[in-house]
């Protein structure tokens with residue numbers, strides 16, 4: 001499924017579009033018709049505006065006026081994209097020209113010279129077909145996760161916490177990437193089995209090549225799949241993990257999807273009772289990318305420059321979510337790293353270990 005798909009659909013549903021899929025289809029048709037995907041990146045703002053001019057000439061004047069308020073709404077008035085779309089839909093009802101309004105908002109950001117927001121909105125709202133592979137492969141996005149690094153301290157923290165319990169760990173990693181954290185598990189005496197899942201074949205190939213070069217005590221099993229789809233399929237294809245682990249891969253999901261992931265992980269672990277563990281790291285409030293790009297839902301969901309939406313929860317917000325999802329928290333720490341997402345800059349991560357509440 002293309003990146004951001006569910007967030008986009010939820011955004012339109014929240015704005016009051018009864019048939020969000022039809023609204024997305026109308027948007028897709030415009031994107032195709034205008035040849036937006038073919039425009040070179042990063043956008044040259046004056047070329048982009050010239051490209052949009054004819055289409056904007058067909059947007060009703062009052063809708064155009066509203067769309068042009070977007071830069072001030074976002075930057076000076078504490079607004080976000082969700083409320084801007086809701087307002088437009090409330091004001092104009094079925095007469096709202098959604099693609100025209102969205103393109104006019106994009107044009108207004110370009111007119112204000114706001115490159116970062118132009119990139120974020122373009123990738124999020126108009127790159128409708130961009131899947132993860134395309135995103136990870138874009139040179140201008142430049143994600144660092146395809147480079148080898150030391151395992152995150154969360155791995156050592158978990159092994160230290162769980163080893164005294166004497167469990168032989170059967171690890172399922174959601175979004176394993178090139179195995180940066182996995183290599184920590186694969187050589188640990190307490191780990192018996194490891195299954196890593198990722199959408200990116202490039203990442204899985206790099207992971208396989210890495211362990212072929214430097215064999216680990218446990219041989220990893222790697223699977224290319226959408227982990228949400230796999231979890232929906234139940235325990236059958238997943239063995240019976242007692243540790244579900246994920247690093248930096250859960251903050252992209254919409255709140256409904258995340259609640260579903262939590263429910264499915266809890267079901268998967270439930271037969272293990274208190275000896276079933278769910279551990280993850282996600283960026284949090286104060287992260288390097290918190291507040292960067294476009295505010296999607298204030299205060300803590302942002303579309304970053306790569307067009308991905310991320311949730312940057314506070315400690316309290318994440319705690320509430322885990323409680324609602326039926327998890328008992330074993331530890332919840334905030335960690336501060338240097339140089340993970342952007343070289344030489346600090347980042348804030350939640351480190352969590354929890355178990356299904358009995």
Ligand SMILES: C[S@@+](CC[C@H](N)C(=O)[O-])C[C@H]1O[C@@H](n2cnc3c(N)ncnc32)[C@H](O)[C@@H]1O
Nearest residue numbers: 145175176177180198199200226227247248249
């Ligand atoms: C920021 S990277 C983190 C990778 C790795 N955990 C690390 O810390 O180096 C996010 C990873 O999650 C993967 N991913 C995102 N959504 C996914 C999904 N629905 N199913 C499987 N993998 C997914 C991406 O392909 C990417 O490898």
